[in-house]
Amino acid sequence: MLEIRNLTAAYAAIPAIRDISLTVPEGGIVSIIGANGAGKSTLLKAISGLIQKKSGSIRFAGQDIICERANRIVARGISHVAEGRQIFAHMKVEDNIHLGAYLYHRRRHRQELQEHIRQVYEMFPVLGRRSRQIAGTLSGGEQQMLAIARALMARPKLLLLDEPSMGLAPLVVHDIFAIIQRLNQMGTTILLVEQNARAALRIAAYAYVLETGQMVLEGPAATLLTDSRVKAAYLGG
Amino acid sequence: MNMASLAGQLLQYIVTGVTIGSIYAMVAIGFNIIYNVTEIINLAQGEFVMLGGLVMVSLHMLWKLPLIAAFPVTVVIVTGIGLLMNYAAIRPIRRPTVLTLIIATIAASMIIKGAAMLIWGTDSFDLTAFSGRTPILIAGAAIQPQYFWVIGFLVVIVAGLTFFFDKTIIGKAMSACSENAAAAQLVGIDVRWMVLLSFALSAAIGAIAGITMTPIALMDYDRGAMLAIKGFGAAVLGGLGSFPGAIVGGLMMGLIESLGAGFLWSGYKDAYALAALLIVLFIRPSGIMGNRDVIRFKRF
Ligand SMILES: Nc1ncnc2c1ncn2[C@@H]1O[C@H](COP(=O)(O)OP(=O)(O)OP(=O)(O)O)[C@@H](O)[C@H]1O
Numbered sequence: 312m313l314e315i316r317n318l319t320a321a322y323a324a325i326p327a328i329r330d331i332s333l334t335v336p337e338g339g340i341v342s343i344i345g346a347n348g349a350g351k352s353t354l355l356k357a358i359s360g361l362i363q364k365k366s367g368s369i370r371f372a373g374q375d376i377i378c379e380r381a382n383r384i385v386a387r388g389i390s391h392v393a394e395g396r397q398i399f400a401h402m403k404v405e406d407n408i409h410l411g412a413y414l415y416h417r418r419r420h421r422q423e424l425q426e427h428i429r430q431v432y433e434m435f436p437v438l439g440r441r442s443r444q445i446a447g448t449l450s451g452g453e454q455q456m457l458a459i460a461r462a463l464m465a466r467p468k469l470l471l472l473d474e475p476s477m478g479l480a481p482l483v484v485h486d487i488f489a490i491i492q493r494l495n496q497m498g499t500t501i502l503l504v505e506q507n508a509r510a511a512l513r514i515a516a517y518a519y520v521l522e523t524g525q526m527v528l529e530g531p532a533a534t535l536l537t538d539s540r541v542k543a544a545y546l547g548g
Numbered sequence: 549m550n551m552a553s554l555a556g557q558l559l560q561y562i563v564t565g566v567t568i569g570s571i572y573a574m575v576a577i578g579f580n581i582i583y584n585v586t587e588i589i590n591l592a593q594g595e596f597v598m599l600g601g602l603v604m605v606s607l608h609m610l611w612k613l614p615l616i617a618a619f620p621v622t623v624v625i626v627t628g629i630g631l632l633m634n635y636a637a638i639r640p641i642r643r644p645t646v647l648t649l650i651i652a653t654i655a656a657s658m659i660i661k662g663a664a665m666l667i668w669g670t671d672s673f674d675l676t677a678f679s680g681r682t683p684i685l686i687a688g689a690a691i692q693p694q695y696f697w698v699i700g701f702l703v704v705i706v707a708g709l710t711f712f713f714d715k716t717i718i719g720k721a722m723s724a725c726s727e728n729a730a731a732a733q734l735v736g737i738d739v740r741w742m743v744l745l746s747f748a749l750s751a752a753i754g755a756i757a758g759i760t761m762t763p764i765a766l767m768d769y770d771r772g773a774m775l776a777i778k779g780f781g782a783a784v785l786g787g788l789g790s791f792p793g794a795i796v797g798g799l800m801m802g803l804i805e806s807l808g809a810g811f812l813w814s815g816y817k818d819a820y821a822l823a824a825l826l827i828v829l830f831i832r833p834s835g836i837m838g839n840r841d842v843i844r845f846k847r848f
C-alpha cells in the first residue's frame with residue numbers, strides 16, 4: 312500500500328533522514344523504533360507532505376505522492392496524527408472533530424457525516440461526553456484520543472501515528488494500543504512510531520529500526536523483539 | 549457656556565468619535581484577519597480603504613451607477629485587487645519569512661498608492677451621502693445621517709464575521725489555520741487558499757470602510773498610510789489578533805481622537821490616540837483584550 316524508496320528529506324541544508332526504503336502492506340501494522348532525534352517524526356512528516364524538501368519516491372496505492380501537498384495527501388487517504396497532539400486547543404472538541412472531516416463537508420454528505428461522527432464518539436465515549444469542552448482543557452490522554460479521532464474523521468486508509476503513548480499513564484497507553492489494534496482489525500493500515508518499543512513491537516507484524524537518519528535494521532516484529540542489538544538499545548537489556 | 553450646550557457638545561464628540569472609531573475598527577479587523585492566518589501585518593490595509601472610497605466615487609459620481617449598485621461593485625473590485633496583491637506580491641516570495649512578507653506588503657502599498665495617484669490625481673473627492681446631509685438633532689448635537697451608516701456597517705461586519713467564524717466550516721478552517729497551520733494541513737485544509745481568502749476578506753472590509761467614510765471625510769490617494777497607522781494602532785491597542793479587541797481598540801482610538809481634538813487642541817488630533825496607545829502598551833504589552841500566550845512575534 313505504501314512503498315518508500317531511497318527517501319531523503321531535509322529541514323534546512325542537512326538531510327534529517329537519508330536513503331530510507333520501507334514498505335507497509337495493506338491491512339498491516341508496521342512499527343518504526345529509534346532513539347530521540349533519529350528522524351522518526353521527520354519520516355512521517357515527509358510521507359504526509361509536511362516536509363517539502365525531499366527526493367526519492369513515495370508510492371501510495373500505486374501513485375507517486377512525493378510532490379503532493381499535505382492537504383492533497385490527506386484526500387488520498389493518509390492521515391497523520393502528529394507528535395505532541397496537534398489538536399486545535401482553543402476550539403471545542405466537536406469543532407476539532409468537524410474539522411477532521413473538512414474534506415467531507417458538503418451538504419449532500421451531511422447525513423453520512425453525522426453517522427460517522429456518531430461512530431467515532433462510540434469508539435471514544437469520553438469525547439462524546441465532552442464534545443462541548445474546549446479541547447485544550449482535556450487531559451493528556453483525552454487529547455491524544457481526540458487527535459486520533461480527528462484523524463479518523465478523514466477516513467484514512469493509512470494512519471500514521473507518531474508516539475501516541477507519549478506522556479500517558481500505563482493504563483491509558485494500554486487503551487490507546489487497544490484502539491489501534493481495533494482500528495487495524497476494522498481495515499485501517501497503520502504505520503506506528505513509538506518510543507515504547509516493546510509495546511510497538513508487540514502489536515506490529517513488521518518493524519524497522521531508525522538510527523541517525525538511516526534504517527539500520529528491519530524484520531518481523533517478533534524477531535526484532537528477541538534481537539540482541541534491539542534488546543540492548545531499545546528494550547532496556 | 550451653559551450646561552446644556554456642553555452636554556450637547558460632548559454628545560457630538562462622542563458620536564463623532566464612535567464613527568471615526570468604527571472606521572478604525574474595520575481597518576483593525578482587516579489587519580487581524582490576515583495576521584491570524586499568516587502572522588503578516590499587511591501594511592497595504594489602508595490602501596484598500598483608500599481604493600474603496602475612490603473606486604466608489606468614480607463609479608457613482610462619474611459613471612452614474614446608483615449607490616446601491618456601485619457599493620457591491622466597488623467591494624468586488626477592491627477584493628479583486630486584494631487577491632491580485634496576494635498573487636503578485638505574497639506568493640512569489642520564495643523563502644517567505646514574516647519580515648520579508650511585511651516588506652512585500654509595504655511595496656504593494658506604494659504601488660497601489662502610486663497607481664491611485666495616476667488614476668485619480670491628487671484631488672480630494674466627495675461622495676453623495678447615503679441618506680442625505682440633513683443633520684439629525686439629538687439633545688443639542690447635530691448628527692450626520694452618514695454616521696449611522698458607518699456604525700451600522702461595523703455592526704453588520706461584526707455580525708457577519710461572527711457567524712462566519714463560529715458557524716461555518718470554512719470559517720472554522722480559517723481559525724484552525726491561525727491556530728496550527730501544520731495541523732490544519734493534516735486535516736486537508738489548503739492553507740494557501742485560506743491565505744487568499746484572508747486577503748479577500750480584509751480587502752472587502754477595507755473597501756466598505758472606505759466607501760462609508762468618504763461622504764464624511766472625503767478621500768484622496770494619500771490617505772492609506774494614516775488609516776493603516778490608526779487601524780494598526782487600534783488592533784495593537786485591543787490586542788493583535790483579537791476581534792473584540794479590534795472593536796474596543798478602534799472605538800477607543802476614535803473617541804480619544806475626537807474628544808482630544810474637541811476639548812484640547814485640534815492640531816494634535818493624530819497624536820492623542822497614538823499617545824494613548826503607547827501608554828496602554830507600557831502597562832499591558834499584549835493590548836487590552838490580547839492574550840499573553842497568543843502574542844506571536846516569535847519569528848522576528
Ligand atoms: N523543524 C526542524 N528544523 C530543523 N531541524 C529539525 C526540525 N525538526 C527536527 N529537526 C532535526 O531533525 C532530526 C530528526 O528529528 P525528528 O523529530 O525526526 O526525530 P525523532 O526520531 O522523531 O525524535 P523523538 O523520538 O525525540 O521524537 C533531529 O536532529 C532534529 O533536531
Ligand SMILES: [Mg+2]
Binds near residue numbers: 351352394473
Ligand atoms: Mg519524534
